[in-house]
Amino acid sequence: MDLENTAKALKELGHPTRLNIYRSVVRAGYQGIAVGGLQEKLEIPGSTLSHHISGLLSAGLITQRRESRTLFCVAEYDKLQSVIDFLQEECCADEKT
């Protein structure tokens, strides 16, 4: 992944509330967690929560799946992995040469 996209993902993770949301989504595994579930669990006003979720979505860190009226948030583990890969790939590159 490129620098701009990685920075975007890191930025979205770099806010306590959003990191907490993301963490809850990650914990929920492949089935995900409902927006309402997050709201209840984290006690965040709906509008604020929705705003933060859209940040995580725009970075590709999570996706959503609808089941009738309920929207589930699901972690995109691959995205997290590519962020981590970006952070680690150039480690000590100048010394290696």
Next chain:
Amino acid sequence: MDLENTAKALKELGHPTRLNIYRSVVRAGYQGIAVGGLQEKLEIPGSTLSHHISGLLSAGLITQRRESRTLFCVAEYDKLQSVIDFLQEECCADEKT
């Protein structure tokens, strides 16, 4: 590491310019890279660069070592690792139980 500190580190990495700076520091390995070296390499005004470096310092992602007039920036690899550990540790925890 706790959520607040991790979010702080991610926030500092979550800006294209700072991520680029950090990357250059990481690439430089254990000897580090001078502030002036970064300035030349990345073509950032001194005051802007200094501002971003202090962000990375405050998150504990880098440290500095002085050699006469020159300040070298050195990556704190352990800090990066603990950020990564935080991101990965709770993966699918709710499903595992």
Next chain:
DNA sequence: ATTATATTTCGATATTACTAGAAATAACTT
């Protein structure tokens, strides 16, 4: 002491982000 070099702090401006109530939309139920 003066000058040169390396880096930071100050100050000012512009942009972006955070928060949350109120209104709107989407999907289902009766």
Next chain:
DNA sequence: AAGTTATTTCTAGTAATATCGAAATATAAT
């Protein structure tokens, strides 16, 4: 079609961040 539930968009106020020139500081050289 009227009501209920789940979530988002709108709006607006406040706070935080980014940028960079100019001035200040720190260290060394002459």
